[in-house]
Amino acid sequence: MINDIFAKCYKFTDARQAQILGIYPYFKPISTAQTSEVIINGERKIVCCSNNYLGLTVHPKVKQAAIKAIKKYGTSCTGSRFLSGSLDLHEEVEEKFAKFINKEAAILFTTGHHVNLGVISALVNKGEVVITDKLDHASIIDGCMIAEYFGGEMVRFRHNNMEDLERILKKYEDKPKLIVVDGVFSMEGDICNLPEIIKLAKLYGARVMLDDAHALGVLGKNGCGTAEHFGLEAETDLIMVTASKSLASIGGFIAGREEVIHYIKHHARSLIFTAALPPAQVAAISAALDVIQEEPERRKRLWEITNKMLKSFKELGFNTRNSQTPIIPILVGGGLQRVFTIWRALYDEGVFTSPVLPPAVPEGEELIRTSYMAIHTDEQLEFILDKFAKVGRKFGLIPGSGIFKGKLVKINKKTSFPKKLARRFFVGTQRWMRRLFLAKK
Numbered sequence: 108m109i110n111d112i113f114a115k116c117y118k119f120t121d122a123r124q125a126q127i128l129g130i131y132p133y134f135k136p137i138s139t140a141q142t143s144e145v146i147i148n149g150e151r152k153i154v155c156c157s158n159n160y161l162g163l164t165v166h167p168k169v170k171q172a173a174i175k176a177i178k179k180y181g182t183s184c185t186g187s188r189f190l191s192g193s194l195d196l197h198e199e200v201e202e203k204f205a206k207f208i209n210k211e212a213a214i215l216f217t218t219g220h221h222v223n224l225g226v227i228s229a230l231v232n233k234g235e236v237v238i239t240d241k242l243d244h245a246s247i248i249d250g251c252m253i254a255e256y257f258g259g260e261m262v263r264f265r266h267n268n269m270e271d272l273e274r275i276l277k278k279y280e281d282k283p284k285l286i287v288v289d290g291v292f293s294m295e296g297d298i299c300n301l302p303e304i305i306k307l308a309k310l311y312g313a314r315v316m317l318d319d320a321h322a323l324g325v326l327g328k329n330g331c332g333t334a335e336h337f338g339l340e341a342e343t344d345l346i347m348v349t350a351s352k353s354l355a356s357i358g359g360f361i362a363g364r365e366e367v368i369h370y371i372k373h374h375a376r377s378l379i380f381t382a383a384l385p386p387a388q389v390a391a392i393s394a395a396l397d398v399i400q401e402e403p404e405r406r407k408r409l410w411e412i413t414n415k416m417l418k419s420f421k422e423l424g425f426n427t428r429n430s431q432t433p434i435i436p437i438l439v440g441g442g443l444q445r446v447f448t449i450w451r452a453l454y455d456e457g458v459f460t461s462p463v464l465p466p467a468v469p470e471g472e473e474l475i476r477t478s479y480m481a482i483h484t485d486e487q488l489e490f491i492l493d494k495f496a497k498v499g500r501k502f503g504l505i506p507g508s509g510i511f512k513g514k515l516v517k518i519n520k521k522t523s524f525p526k527k528l529a530r531r532f533f534v535g536t537q538r539w540m541r542r543l544f545l546a547k548k
Contacts, residue, residue: 130447132454132462140165143483145459152459153487155477160433161324161398161405162482163355169394173356176390184383192383200393201360204348207396208323208331209340210362214372215389217381219320219349219359223250225375226316226347226361227287233258235283238275238313240299242266242292247318251287253376266292269303276311284313290333291321294463294476296427296434298326301333305342316345324353325433330399330406353399356391358384409433409481412488416479419492424505428474436463436474437495439504446473449502456494 125131137145141164143154163169176196184192197215205213216222227250231237237251241263251261262279264271276284286308288299301317308315319332327335330353334343345367350358361371372378398405413433420427426438439446443464450462453475463474477491499505 125447130451132447132450135459143480143487147459150457152454152457153490154459155479155483155491156459156461157478157480158321158352159355159480160321160353160409160478161355161395162480163353163395163398165482166355166395166398168398169355169391172390172394173387176386180386182387183385186382187379188383189379194383194386194389196386196389196393197383200389200396203393203396204360205362207400208334208346208348208362210346210364212365212368213360213362214368214375214378215384215392216359216361216375216378217384218357219347219351220246220249221377221381222347222349222359222361223247223287223318224253225250225377226345226371227251227285228253228257228259228376229371229374230254231257231259231285236260236262236279236285238262238264238272238279238284238286240264240266240288240292242295243287243289244293244318244320247287247289266295267297267300269300269307272304273307273311276307276313280311284308284311285316286313287316287318289321290317290319291326291432291434293321293434294436294467294474296430296432296436296478298322298333298336298431301337301339301343305339309342314344315342316347317343318347320347320349320352320359321432321434323348324399324406325409330403350388350392350395354392354395356388356395358388358392405481409479412479412481412483416477416488416492420495423492423496423499425495425499433479435477435479437477437504439473439475440471442471442473445502446475449498449504450475452498452501453494456498458491458494 122131135147137147139146141157141159142162145152145154180194180196184194186192188197201213201215205211216225223244223246227237227247231251231254237254237259239247239251239261255261262275264275286304288304290301291298305315317333319334322332322336324330326332329335331340332346332348334340334346345361345363348354348360350356350360361368416435417427417430420435420437428436428438430436439449446462446464450460453460461476463476465473468474496505500507
């Protein structure tokens with residue numbers, strides 16, 4: 108067919124080539140609960156790429172709350188919150204969350220991605236500006252792109268660079284402005300400089316929205332996130348949180364002043380035109396919020412693990428970038444072939460991690476992302492460190508090893524592929540990832 112819109116689909120072979128090479132890292136079919144140890148294709152793997160920071164996906168109270176909600180409300184709301192999809196359960200958990208993080212009000216969306224799409228595009232209109240960190244999550248960028256469609260403007264500052272942020276704020280001093288920034292950056296594991304961001308925002312008349320997806324339950328004396336960590340809860344205008352990480356469910360909140368939440372509630376397209384979060388997921392969120400407050404020992408254990416793994420990786424000689432949190436990246440560098448091959452070597456050793464590729468990170472700074480849970484055992488942590496040491500030495504990541512030459516993609520003793528075939532895949536994958544993360548370029 109001439110001018111067939113599906114033509115691009117038939118030509119897309121990059122992912123299939125990765126599957127042929129045996130180094131395709133995505134869509135791994137887990138056949139067990141989301142804990143620190145899973146079964147994938149019949150093989151046992153120790154997980155260190157999960158965002159289940161407090162391990163609440165298998166907490167008895169959380170599971171029982173979800174079961175109880177299904178018995179009472181059924182499995183779905185079948186409609187938007189605007190129509191027949193709003194339950195008393197939604198309003199109860201919104202009040203609970205707002206109280207937990209010391210805000211006047213909150214609204215619950217169906218996903219965290221929907222929060223950023225809806226809130227940013229609702230607040231940033233024609234003649235107004237949204238300012239983001241260059242390493243902000245893709246959902247923030249997507250929200251900014253929708254705002255641009257409606258006449259807003261998106262500007263980005265260099266990662267955690269306050270001089271660059273001030274330069275932009277000065278440039279747009281006469282326009283209404285919203286600064287949107289991650290609390291904990293999902294790939295790097297570092298924390299935003301919230302004190303300086305708020306200081307500059309006040310100086311130049313901007314508002315601040317904090318995406319605390321990876322900080323709730325992790326940072327702060329009570330697990331309330333980045334703002335509590337810095338003692339800036341009152342000064343942070345809006346706090347966004349996804350429920351798919353420490354809250355062991357799905358969905359997302361935005362919390363702030365009641366008037367602002369009321370406005371968002373009636374203008375966010377991703378809330379208005381999306382079916383409401385099902386009752387089981389809402390009940391799980393509510394129970395998870397209770398557990399976070401009732402069992403602070405989980406957060407204490409998480410930080411014991413975080414400190415141990417950061418210290419151990421550094422002592423082994425790995426580069427963990429600027430990580431300050433349970434997200435600990437391991438710098439690999441050397442291109443896609445190297446990071447994919449190292450990922451597969453770790454996977455074959457029984458360690459399930461995540462490869463991070465350009466343009467999510469700069470070229471030459473490819474990462475293996477690891478993250479930790481309060482339910483990891485000491486034995487599992489030692490297993491992870493032992494396998495990282497073995498693979499790290501093999502591929503020249505740490506002292507005491509040979510250097511990977513890159514002539515063949517070596518997966519294991521039985522599997523290697525010609526350089527020409529491997530190169531074709533890696534070039535194609537880089538093109539594919541650039542399209543996927545278009546706004547990161």
